[in-house]
Amino acid sequence: MLYDEVKAAFLGVDAIRAAAARIRDHGSGEIRVASLFAASHSIVPKAVAIFRRKHPNARVTLLVLPSRDVRDLVASGQFDLGLAADLIDTTGVIHESFLARDALCVLPIGHELASKKVIVPMDLHDVPFIAYLPEDRFRQRIDAVLTTAGAVPRLVVETALAPTALALVAAGVGVTLASPHAIAGFDRSKIAVKQFRPGVEVRVLLLLPSDRPKSLLVRDFIDALMAAR
Structure with missing residues (x-):
């Protein structure tokens, strides 16, 4: 009887480990995106459409804000990625050039x-x-x-x-x-x-939290953004 109880306990731990691995690799089934206003009417909607064709059951939260607020949400880990103007403080976030165009x-x-x-x-x-x-x-x-x-x-x-x-x-x-x-x-x-x-060049940065590996959902959404540029 004790063996059965211990076996059940270990199976429960294995289930937790498997769930943690799924969340690590694939995300929670939800992705949170913050964007500056300029990209929110063109690039981001196209990216969401591309992303949902691959992940039809994933839920997308999209918030449109000034660039400094986008940076704060990503730096705090509340959002998975963001698009912001290049002239912001990038302390606490991973950043890379996403777009550069002349006005x-x-x-x-x-x-x-x-x-x-x-x-x-x-x-x-x-x-x-x-x-x-x-x-x-x-x-x-x-x-x-x-x-x-x-x-x-x-x-x-x-x-x-x-x-x-x-x-x-x-x-x-x-x-x-x-x-x-x-x-x-x-x-x-x-x-x-x-x-x-x-x-007059306009540059947009892609921002990611500095303390979190990219889940599959985040990687796929970045690919969708690149395709939508």
Whole structure:
């Protein structure tokens, strides 16, 4: 009788070990993803669709936040991975370059500059302009390029989010610069998109917790993100 009890106890321990191994290798059946706003309307939805074709029973939690908050959630281990702008504090997270693209100039349909193939800084001098908030590093890069060229756009709106800036352009409020991945999630029939030179690079980082190996679910979601770029 004692042997049977001990055998049952050891079988229980083996079951726990097997469950731990499954969670280690495959994850819990849920993946938690945090993303900056610019990628949340284009790249991330495509990645989720690709991922779910391989893991139809897995549950995805997606939170869209400013980059610094994405970093905090990943660093604390509350989220499995994140996408954030490159100019953040990366202490406490594993980070790698995910995307690097030049910003594009976005104009209202019928704008007088819409006939040009390439927009340069002086084209925007005294033109109604939609800018990001002063503390935004992308805004600071744009300002540096405009200032170097001596161009002073007429600032009409400041906003934190690329989708808001694009909606303002579509409404005819002014022009803006935005990343290609932000524009990809917007209705292109409502805006005119042009190259902008010199280039203002937009870089996105992939963030992972520093104290956790990648589960199979995390590895597959990263593969889906790469395919969706």
